[in-house]
Amino acid sequence: MTGPNDLNTEQEGSPDALEALYATLRTNFPDERLSREPGTRWAYGMDNSRLHHPADIVAFPLSHEEVVVLVQAARAHRVPLTTRGRGTGTAGGSVPVHGGLVVVMDRMNAVLEFRPEDRLIRIQTGMINAELQRIVAAAGFFWPPDPTSNALCTVGGNLGCNAAGPHAVKYGTTRENVLGLKAVAGTGATIIAGTETTKGVVGYDLTRLLIGAEGTLGIITEATLKLTPLPDARCLIRAFYRDMHAASQAVSRLMNQPATPAAIEFIDGNALNLMRNHAQNPDALAIPDTAGALLMIEVDGTRDALESQTKMIQQAACGPLTPDRPESAEGASAADPNAPLSLVIAHTPEEMATLWSARKALSPTLRHVAPKKINEDVVVPVSRIPVLIGELDRISLRHAVKIVNFGHAGNGNIHVNLLIDPEDPDQRASAETALAEVFSTVLSLGGTLSGEHGIGAVKREYIRKEIAPESLTLMHGIKRVFDPDGILNPGKKIPD
Amino acid sequence: MTGPNDLNTEQEGSPDALEALYATLRTNFPDERLSREPGTRWAYGMDNSRLHHPADIVAFPLSHEEVVVLVQAARAHRVPLTTRGRGTGTAGGSVPVHGGLVVVMDRMNAVLEFRPEDRLIRIQTGMINAELQRIVAAAGFFWPPDPTSNALCTVGGNLGCNAAGPHAVKYGTTRENVLGLKAVAGTGATIIAGTETTKGVVGYDLTRLLIGAEGTLGIITEATLKLTPLPDARCLIRAFYRDMHAASQAVSRLMNQPATPAAIEFIDGNALNLMRNHAQNPDALAIPDTAGALLMIEVDGTRDALESQTKMIQQAACGPLTPDRPESAEGASAADPNAPLSLVIAHTPEEMATLWSARKALSPTLRHVAPKKINEDVVVPVSRIPVLIGELDRISLRHAVKIVNFGHAGNGNIHVNLLIDPEDPDQRASAETALAEVFSTVLSLGGTLSGEHGIGAVKREYIRKEIAPESLTLMHGIKRVFDPDGILNPGKKIPD
Structure with a gap:
C-alpha cells in the first residue's frame, strides 16, 4: 500500500x-x-x-x-x-x-x-x-x-x-x-x-x-x-463443502482429534467461482455446482499406519456419524448439510498431482479479475475462521472490493487477496479502507496481521x-x- | 558448587x-x-x-x-x-x-x-x-x-x-x-x-x-x-544392552527412522550397578548379569497405528537384521553383540508401571553411594553420546569421583551425577576439577552445558x-x- x-x-x-x-x-x-x-x-x-x-x-x-x-x-x-x-x-x-x-x-x-x-x-x-x-x-x-x-x-x-x-x-x-x-x-x-x-x-x-x-x-x-x-507414505484428501462454515467446522474437527494432518489447505467460494469461470479446464476440477469451499487435506506417516490415520482424518472431514450416515464415506448425507458434497482420496503421486491442480489453477485465475492483488496473510484462531470469512464477505460488499481467500486452514493462516486496479484511485482508496477493516477484524478475533509473509x-x-x-x-x-x-x-x- | x-x-x-x-x-x-x-x-x-x-x-x-x-x-x-x-x-x-x-x-x-x-x-x-x-x-x-x-x-x-x-x-x-x-x-x-x-x-x-x-x-x-x-494408545519397551556403546547405537537407529518414539530414556552401567546393589527388590528389575545399559522407549500414537509404529521402533532398538537373526525379536543374537540382551514390551498401564519401576528405583539408590549428588544436565548431539559416556568414565577414574549417568537419550540430554561427600574438602576439590572437565568435554563434542535445569x-x-x-x-x-x-x-x- x-x-x-x-x-x-x-x-x-x-x-x-x-x-x-x-x-x-x-x-x-x-x-x-x-x-x-x-x-x-x-x-x-x-x-x-x-x-x-x-x-x-x-x-x-x-x-x-x-x-x-x-x-x-x-x-x-x-x-x-x-x-x-x-x-x-x-x-x-x-x-x-x-x-x-x-x-x-x-x-x-x-x-x-x-x-x-x-x-x-x-x-x-x-x-x-x-x-x-x-x-x-x-x-x-x-x-x-x-x-x-x-x-x-x-x-x-x-x-x-x-x-x-x-x-x-x-x-x-x-x-x-x-x-x-x-x-x-x-x-x-x-x-x-x-x-x-x-x-x-x-x-x-x-x-x-x-x-x-x-x-x-x-x-x-x-x-x-x-x-x-x-514419512514413508502420503495421501491427499480433496473435500468440497457447501460453504466455508461447513468447511471450517471440518477444520475444527480435524484439529480436535489425535491424527494431525500434514497440511489442511482451503479455498473459499469466491476463489472456487474464479476457478469455475476462468480455469483452463474447469471440468477437470470436478467442482460440484453447489460447492462453496474446498479443503485439501494431506496425510503422511509410516506406511503401515497411513490407512488408519487416513480413516480418522476422513471421518473428521465428514463430521459426526448420524443414524442416516452410519459410517463415514464419500458423499454427503441428506441429513447433514455440513457434510462434504464430495470427497476423494488420492494415493499415487499422479493422483495427488491431479487433485493439487485445482489449488494450483487458482493463482493464474486471479489475474483475470483485476490487475493487482493485495495479498495479505492474516491469521486467526482456527475456530474463528468462519467468523472471519463472514466478515470478509461483508467488508467486500461494503467497499465493493473483490476479496478472494485461500490458505493454510490448520494454522488459521488466511491469504486474503483484495483484487483491484491500482490505476483507479477510487479502488485504491476503497482497498485501503477495506484493508484497515480486515486488520481490525483479525485483531478483534484474537488473530495476528501476518503469519509468515512478514x-x-x-x-x-x-x-x-x-x-x-x-x-x-x-x-x-x-x-x-x-x-x-x-x-x-x-x-x-x-x-x- | x-x-x-x-x-x-x-x-x-x-x-x-x-x-x-x-x-x-x-x-x-x-x-x-x-x-x-x-x-x-x-x-x-x-x-x-x-x-x-x-x-x-x-x-x-x-x-x-x-x-x-x-x-x-x-x-x-x-x-x-x-x-x-x-x-x-x-x-x-x-x-x-x-x-x-x-x-x-x-x-x-x-x-x-x-x-x-x-x-x-x-x-x-x-x-x-x-x-x-x-x-x-x-x-x-x-x-x-x-x-x-x-x-x-x-x-x-x-x-x-x-x-x-x-x-x-x-x-x-x-x-x-x-x-x-x-x-x-x-x-x-x-x-x-x-x-x-x-x-x-x-x-x-x-x-x-x-x-x-x-x-x-x-x-x-x-x-x-x-x-x-x-495419543489414544501407548506402550513401553524396555531393552537392556551390553554397554552404552550398544545402547547409543540403538538410539541413533531410533532417531534415524520415521517413527519417532515419545521418549527414549537411558540408564548407564554405573547406575544399573547401583540398582543391582541397593534397590529394595533387585530381582524384580530383571537386570541381566551382563547388562551395562538400559533404554526405556515409549511409543504413542493412534490406536490403529500403534502396532506398526512399535514394530518399527522395536526393530530399530534391535538393530540391523542378520542371517543369524532374520527377524527382530526379543533376545540377542550371538552374532550381534550390540543387540539387546533382553527386550520386553509393556502394553497395559500396570505393565508399564512395572517397567518404569526400574527407572524410578534409581534416584533413591544414589543416596546410598554419597550424601550429595552434583546433578548436571548436559546435552550432546545424539551420535556423540557414546563418546561422552566413555570420557565420563575416564574423568571418573582420573579424579576418583563416582559418576552415574541417566537421562533423555533422544535429545542427547544426559543427567551426569557426581556423587560426593560435601564435608570432605578433597572430594569437593576433585568434583570441581572433574566437573570442569565434564563441561569441556561436552563443549568439545558440540554440546551445551544445560538442557533444561537452567x-x-x-x-x-x-x-x-x-x-x-x-x-x-x-x-x-x-x-x-x-x-x-x-x-x-x-x-x-x-x-x-
Whole structure:
C-alpha cells in the first residue's frame, strides 16, 4: 500500500558516504561480486511486492567473514544495508527503500556439515529451500518449512520471515525447526546462537530473536537446521463443502482429534467461482455446482499406519456419524448439510498431482479479475475462521472490493487477496479502507496481521494496532542493542 | 558448587530500602500475602539446589496487576526481586542470593481461557504442571512439557528454564509449545508477546526471549499454551544392552527412522550397578548379569497405528537384521553383540508401571553411594553420546569421583551425577576439577552445558566457556533493555 515516494528518505547514505563505502569494498571484493552498474542496482531494488527502490551498491558475499566486512564498512560510512535472498517476499522486506548497500546472499549456498545421525544439517543461508530438501531427502529426511515459493526462495528468507508454508500445522514453523545460527549484528559483531541439540538453555534465545526479524537485527549467514525423517507414505484428501462454515467446522474437527494432518489447505467460494469461470479446464476440477469451499487435506506417516490415520482424518472431514450416515464415506448425507458434497482420496503421486491442480489453477485465475492483488496473510484462531470469512464477505460488499481467500486452514493462516486496479484511485482508496477493516477484524478475533509473509515496508504502519506501546518500546531497545546506528534494513519490520 | 558465602552481596537492598519497600507493599497487599516472618523468609530462601539465602520480604501475588505493583515498588527502592514457583529447580535459579523481595507465584494458578477447538489454554503461570495436564486431559489434550517434577513444579518454572522432560524428543521443548505470554519487565512495563495462533511474525519474538531467561528479563504472569491431542494408545519397551556403546547405537537407529518414539530414556552401567546393589527388590528389575545399559522407549500414537509404529521402533532398538537373526525379536543374537540382551514390551498401564519401576528405583539408590549428588544436565548431539559416556568414565577414574549417568537419550540430554561427600574438602576439590572437565568435554563434542535445569546461580561462571564474548555482550544489552536497574533475579543466568 505504501509506495517508495511515501517513505522517509533521511537515512539514505550521502553520495560521499556511498563513494567512500564503494572504495572500501573494492579492496575486499572482486569486480564480479561488487556492482554499481545501473541494471544490477535496478534489479536488486525489487522483490515480489510492488515496491521498488534501486540499490546504490550491490555485493555478493561468499562467506560469513565477507558479510562481517560488508556490515563493518556500511556501519563505518553510515550507509543503509539491506540483505536479500531471491526476493520472493511480498511485503517489500528486501527492497532497499532507503537505497544504500544491498547484500545478495544466494551465492552463499554451501553445505557446511550434514549429520543425518544427529538429524541436523548446517548450511549457508543463501541455499534455495528446494535444493536443501533434495540434499537431505537423499538421507531420508526433510526440513518441514517449505513455502509455496520453495523452488526459488532461500532458507535465509524463510528464517528472516519465519515462513513455513503448509506443513506447519503438523511440523511447526521455521523457528521450531532451527537449532542454531551464525549471524552478523549491525555492530559488525559475530553472533553465535543456539546449539547442535534439541535442548539447550544456556544464555538468552538469540536464535528465535533473529528468526522473523527480517534482517533488522542481524544478517543470518549460517544455520543449523533440525531435520525430520521423511514419512514413508502420503495421501491427499480433496473435500468440497457447501460453504466455508461447513468447511471450517471440518477444520475444527480435524484439529480436535489425535491424527494431525500434514497440511489442511482451503479455498473459499469466491476463489472456487474464479476457478469455475476462468480455469483452463474447469471440468477437470470436478467442482460440484453447489460447492462453496474446498479443503485439501494431506496425510503422511509410516506406511503401515497411513490407512488408519487416513480413516480418522476422513471421518473428521465428514463430521459426526448420524443414524442416516452410519459410517463415514464419500458423499454427503441428506441429513447433514455440513457434510462434504464430495470427497476423494488420492494415493499415487499422479493422483495427488491431479487433485493439487485445482489449488494450483487458482493463482493464474486471479489475474483475470483485476490487475493487482493485495495479498495479505492474516491469521486467526482456527475456530474463528468462519467468523472471519463472514466478515470478509461483508467488508467486500461494503467497499465493493473483490476479496478472494485461500490458505493454510490448520494454522488459521488466511491469504486474503483484495483484487483491484491500482490505476483507479477510487479502488485504491476503497482497498485501503477495506484493508484497515480486515486488520481490525483479525485483531478483534484474537488473530495476528501476518503469519509468515512478514511486515517488510508494506505493513509496518499497521503494527501499532497489534503491538502495545510498552512492548514496542522493548523492541526498539533490542533494535538499538543489535544495530545502534540503524543501518540494517531501515524502514522495515517495526515502526520508528 | 557455589555457596552463598561466595556471592557478591553488593546488590542487596539496604535496610532502609527494605523498610521503605515493605511500607509501600503493606498498602497494596493484605497481611496473609506479605511476610517478613523469619520462618517464611527462611523457607523461601531455598530451592532444590544446596544454595540458601533467606528472603527479606516474601509476597504472594494473585494477578498480573499485583506483580506490576511488586516490580514497580522493588524498582523504586532498588531492591532485588527473585521470582519463584515451587522451588524444584536444581541450579539455585529461585534462591534470592542477594536477599530482597521474593515473589511466590503459586497462588496465581487460574485457568483464564480454555479453547480446545483452538488447541490452546491460557493460564496464570503459577499453576502446577500436573494440574494443567489434568484439566486439558478432560478435553482430550496434553501439554507436552512434563519434567519429572511435574507433580510439583509450576508451569512458570517450566517456562523460566525451558524445561520439558522426556517427551521433548517427539513433541519439542517448552518454547515449541507456547504461543504467547504476558509478563512484567524489570521496568514495571507490561509485556504482551506472541499470539493465539501457531503462526505469527509481527514484531520481534519476545515470547521465546523470555522463555528460558530464568526470570532475569521479566516475570511471566500468564501464558497461552499450545496443546496437543492425547495419543489414544501407548506402550513401553524396555531393552537392556551390553554397554552404552550398544545402547547409543540403538538410539541413533531410533532417531534415524520415521517413527519417532515419545521418549527414549537411558540408564548407564554405573547406575544399573547401583540398582543391582541397593534397590529394595533387585530381582524384580530383571537386570541381566551382563547388562551395562538400559533404554526405556515409549511409543504413542493412534490406536490403529500403534502396532506398526512399535514394530518399527522395536526393530530399530534391535538393530540391523542378520542371517543369524532374520527377524527382530526379543533376545540377542550371538552374532550381534550390540543387540539387546533382553527386550520386553509393556502394553497395559500396570505393565508399564512395572517397567518404569526400574527407572524410578534409581534416584533413591544414589543416596546410598554419597550424601550429595552434583546433578548436571548436559546435552550432546545424539551420535556423540557414546563418546561422552566413555570420557565420563575416564574423568571418573582420573579424579576418583563416582559418576552415574541417566537421562533423555533422544535429545542427547544426559543427567551426569557426581556423587560426593560435601564435608570432605578433597572430594569437593576433585568434583570441581572433574566437573570442569565434564563441561569441556561436552563443549568439545558440540554440546551445551544445560538442557533444561537452567544456569541459575550454580553454573553461571561456566557460561563464558560456551557463549562467545560478542554474543554475551548482546545478551547484556538485552538485559539492560528489560531490566535497566538489574533488580530481576540478580546473580543468575548470565555472568556480569
